[in-house]
Amino acid sequence: MTTEIKERIVGRSIKRREDPKLITGKGSYIDDIKLAGMLHVALVRSPYAHATITSIDASAALAVPGVVAVFIGNDMLDINPLPCAWAAGRVKNNLNTPRALAVGTVRHVGEAVAMVLAEDRYIARDAADLVEVEYAALPVVVDAKKATEPGAPQLHENAPNNIVMEWDCGDKAKTDAAFASAEVTIAEPIINQRLIPTPMETRGSITRYDEATGEFTVWMTSQAPHVMRLLLTAFVFGIPETKLRCISPNIGGGFGQKIFCYNDMAFTMWAARKLGRPVKFVEDRSENYKASTHGRDHITDAELAGTKDGTITGLRVKTYANLGGYLSTIAPGIPTTLYGRILSGVYKIPAAYCHVTGVYTNTAMVDAYRGAGRPEASYLIERMIDRYAAEIGLDPADVRRKNFIQPEDFPYDNGLGMLPYDSGNYEPALDKALAIAGYADFRKAQAEARQNGRYLGLGISSYVEVCGVAPSAWVGLAGEGWGAGLFESANVRVHLTGKVAVTTGSLPHGQGLETTFAQVVSDELGVPYDDVEIQWGDTQGTPFGYGTYGSRSLTVGGTAIKKSLDKIKEKAKKLAAHMLEANEADIVFEDGKAYVKGSPDKAKTLGEIALQASLAYSLPAGMEPFLDETSYYDPPNCTFPFGTHISIVEVDTETGRIDLKRYIAVDDCGNQINPLIVQGQIHGGIVQGVAQALYERAVYDEDGQLLSGTLMDYAIPTAEMSPHIETDHTVTPSPVNPLGVKGAGEAGTIASAQCVMNAVIDALAPFGVKHMQMPASPERVWKAIHQK
Amino acid sequence: MTTISVTVNGKQYTRDVEPRMLLVHFLREQLNLTGTHIGCDTSQCGACVVHLNGVSVKSCTTLAVQADGATVTTIEGLANGATLHPLQEGFWEKHGLQCGYCTPGMIMAAADLLKHNPNPSDAEIRHGLEGNLCRCTGYENIVKAVRYAADKMSVTTAD
Incomplete structure (x- = not known):
């Protein structure tokens, strides 16, 4: 063999391919995105932790030049509350989820009550301060144990004593017996205090609605854009998934807080459709602390x-x-x-x-x-x-x-x-x-x-x-209560030029997945690292995946890529056998080349095979053109x-x-x-x-x-x-x-x-x-x- | 509206702004220099740090009108053409960033730090960056990145 064997890079600390744009200020985060005609949202949020909304008067806000509209919860009764996708498994859950904007009652400080849409963020903020909301305060409880005690303020009619669910695991009788006969027992009250995740970038969403096609595009700070598409269409809006495209741009950290379906996704969609203009909402830090998850x-x-x-x-x-x-x-x-x-x-x-x-x-x-x-x-x-x-x-x-x-x-x-x-x-x-x-x-x-x-x-x-x-069978509805599967997906295409494009359902928000995935692809296919492109974050153009959280993107998402690479190699071997006029069983695929065992000097490179697969003038009987394989991996x-x-x-x-x-x-x-x-x-x-x-x-x-x-x-x-x-x-x-x-x-x-x-x-x-x-x-x- | 004239990354701009407009919004929304970020509303996080007349400032608590007649450098203007600034290089080499959101402000603050203390100890680097928050890296590799830049810049100076 005359060509050099590509150096293996899995296991090596190569510096990240994500970094050049981020260290030069050329990343594209949600707040960097501007659309023509875009309106800016400022929210009116509840200063009370528990109250009935008695009146909302937006007239002063609407009089401000540059204000286009003010909407409240009652305007949006044509869409459903946000869904809860994971009820505790095998037990009764008293579910209550938020609406896009509060209707009737607010239940925590910072709950969104009204949205003001204006030509720029300063005007929107000014006008939000002019929306007059009157509240009738209700008694408040903030401590979980006290909330279950008799006489505690009640938050939801369907949740007596404020209980969402009672759930248990393990063997109670056996455990009680172990304690009854123990030589030593220790008891300790342990508090795991409430924390605020605090990604350095707050959350937000931007919606563009196409009246001609009825299609929404939502840019969102999401760790799981495919899941958001499912939840927002099937559960909140009652429209086909095909009518919504979700795009996660660069995300400034998530730490879990950006997994979830939030009200701003719904209200920017609703308002963009209503007004026929793109609508942007990006929370400030105080809003993130009061109203995004803890x-x-x-x-x-x-x-x-x-x-x-x-x-x-x-x-x-x-x-x-x-x-x-x-x-x-x-x-x-x-x-x-x-x-x-x-x-x-x-x-x-x-x-x-x-x-x-x-x-x-x-x-x-x-x-x-x-x-x-x-x-x-x-x-x-x-x-x-x-x-x-x-x-x-x-x-x-x-x-x-x-x-x-x-x-x-x-x-x-x-x-x-x-x-x-x-x-x-x-x-x-x-x-x-x-x-x-x-x-x-x-x-x-x-x-x-x-x-x-x-x-x-x-x-x-x-x-x-x-x-x-x-494993979907374990975590899903019949078991642990998660309302879906938890597989992951990847598509691998080897283009005419031998360049490799990989699209994934997983997506990075700081984890360096582009680099890590490209290392795996480069070694598996034997192609130069720089010839591998990892693409993610857009539901249009990536296969359905559940997203990035739970330390799952390499284990589950990476394995989905590996499966697609295996399929690519199998097809490449079949085609190489055809090109070399040999038996497929005799073909070895190694270091980016396929050859008949023992004759590495007459190898076909992956690029040559991809070209033949793409031009398609001579393929084995029954073979479809192109090296293009998708896999869904559900972990065992x-x-x-x-x-x-x-x-x-x-x-x-x-x-x-x-x-x-x-x-x-x-x-x-x-x-x-x-x-x-x-x-x-x-x-x-x-x-x-x-x-x-x-x-x-x-x-x-x-x-x-x-x-x-x-x-x-x-x-x-x-x-x-x-x-x-x-x-x-x-x-x-x-x-x-x-x-x-x-x-x-x-x-x-x-x-x-x-x-x-x-x-x-x-x-x-x-x-x-x-x-x-x-x-x-x-x-x-x-x-x-x-x-x- | 007030007319201001500001030199940003070597280019002069004259614009009408509201007197209350923040410098960070001026840079991001009027000049489309979105590399400078906003991470808080209380001037804690430092994602918005730029240099105003060579001194690092938090552009979220600086008014655009305060920059009238001044020179501003943002992350977009730090590299010398295609050649990265040693700090940019250091952050890349030492994995000093993950999500990248705090990075522009962190690099601009570190540049100011190295100007005043070209050979800081690790403790001095940590102290010098107290106005900048990062939630991803735990700062370990940020310290290494600044160290890398300090070493590289001192070699360059010695040459």
Whole structure:
């Protein structure tokens, strides 16, 4: 052979192809898009958390020059409320979802009441301030547990005691028995505080309506444009899906908040059709905080049972999950399937039971936020393991090791109704993290420091998560309640020139999927990396896919690409056999060339084969022209990444300030296609979890006012507030998919909050502190030390 | 309306603006320079940082009329033709961005930082970027990106 073999690039840290436009200011985000004749929307939002709307007077607003229209909820009764696509599985759900604009009653501060459309954003904003709305205030409840108590204000007629659903998993009788006979039991109230996802770009949508064809085009900040098309047409507008094209442009971060179907998608569509002009809405940060989704917000009673020598025998959990004033698109699925079913973490726990009550309160909707249920679960079990270890006087690393699921136990059934864990080897990750941290030496240093009045702490977090969601048969209507499938799709075309175009149902919003996918395609087809184009985000031109969340885009979306590549190669081999006048069975496809086994010198390149397939003057009998293959991949199982993180903190006992001195992450996400990108995902995830442990908390007062309503009041960490991160990894390929990948987008967030809290509480052990709610703010820490 | 004359990325523009128009809206909507972003409404996030007469400012809390007669540099004007600024190169090389939304402001703020402190320590980089928020990277690779640029610029200067 004379031609060079293309260097394999899977596994290499190549820099991202997405970046050149983004570092030069040439990205195209939603607010960068301008259409001719476009109107700007400003919303009138409720200042009350719970009230009846008694009157709306828009006359002063309509008198402002440049204002084109003002619409209210009652104008839009011809469209349906937004759908909830994931009710908790196998139980009754009392569903209430928001309308495009409120009708009759508002149920949280910031709920949209009226929309003003004007020629520019300044005029729209001015006029919105002139819309007179009168409200009759109603009593308010913001706390999930209090909302279920007798006498609490009621939000919805069909939800007595504000209960969305009661759901459980595991074996209650067996678990109760384990507790009745336990040598040691630990009980702890655990609060997983409400967080605000805060992608740096807020959300928005722009709709253009074509009166001639009745077709809508909506540009949206969406992680799932195909799903939005389905929900907006089939459920909200009652029109064929073919009448709506959804386009996700560059998206400035999502973290879950941009998965969902939001009212602005519906009201820009409605108004664009009504007025015959394009309509744009982009929320400002305060609006994002008040009215886009929040995350977490669990109030839990956790109990763990075990032996005196460190064997866990039972786990019992009762959680109140605050879901807000209405249900967001997949809200009930988060504290159930993605939380209860993974609560036992990396441990063999013979008896476990979890009961979840989903609750309406007068707060913003709560839905998936990075990790979505799994951070709450991992926080709970990892805090309880540390509590247990402290109670029986054993080393927390030893207790973890003693209870780990062992490599030979996979596939592992955790007894909570989760799919079997695919593969794992938990001890090497723990050992590696302990070695990097210098664990044995640390305990000595910690003891010495305490003698000198310095308080160091080390926290361990061994986690497992469920990614690559999910087999449709398991997650769908008959099972976990998700109202659809969760497969993913890809089309691969090899053009006449040999250039390869790949369209995917998955889409990136910071994850570098274009780069990662192109690496896979380049190696599989043996074509130059630069000859591969990855296209995404437009429902017109990409095959149906469920979108990007749940760390699923490489595991599920990447495998869909792999399947299409396999089909391309099969067809290329058939055609090459025809071109070489050989038997197909004798053809080898390797490094971008097809040849008869043993005769690589007479190879046909993929480009030559593609040209022949495209010109089509000589094809084997029955073969269709063109190399063009589409695949839909429904995974047989989820994937279960894991790892161990360790942090070391020092507490300033005078001020209560926590100094996060070291953060060590050893993660196993299976094979890594691009380690640089994986590492970046881990970094970002960790800082979001660290922020939950130390800084962030969405706070509502008793009247339902959001006190943390801007970036002045909600503590997104700066560079200075964030730790330097030391990363390492182990590799346990997933047997679930041919790439052997497990997913990395959420791992950091799932592992990190408890890692830091365990360190803080370890540092405070001399003061008798056994648990502390997040965030471990200086005030809380100081009080724990000084106000026993 | 007030008439202002501003030199942006080396090109002079004369425009009528409302006195209350923010510089960021002037750049984005009148000049179509959409590389400068808006991430908050309280001047916290720094997505809108540009240079006004060589000094970094948050263009969401600067009025367009304040830029009358001034020179403005935005992310679109940072590269030297096809040659990336060392910071742009550093962010690319070190994976200092993910979604890219904070990146223009982050790069412009870092450019100002390096002007005042050409060889900052990692701690000084973290401190110097306290007015810019990133939600994707955890800042680890942003620090590396700025370090890369500082090293490259000091070599260039030494040459």
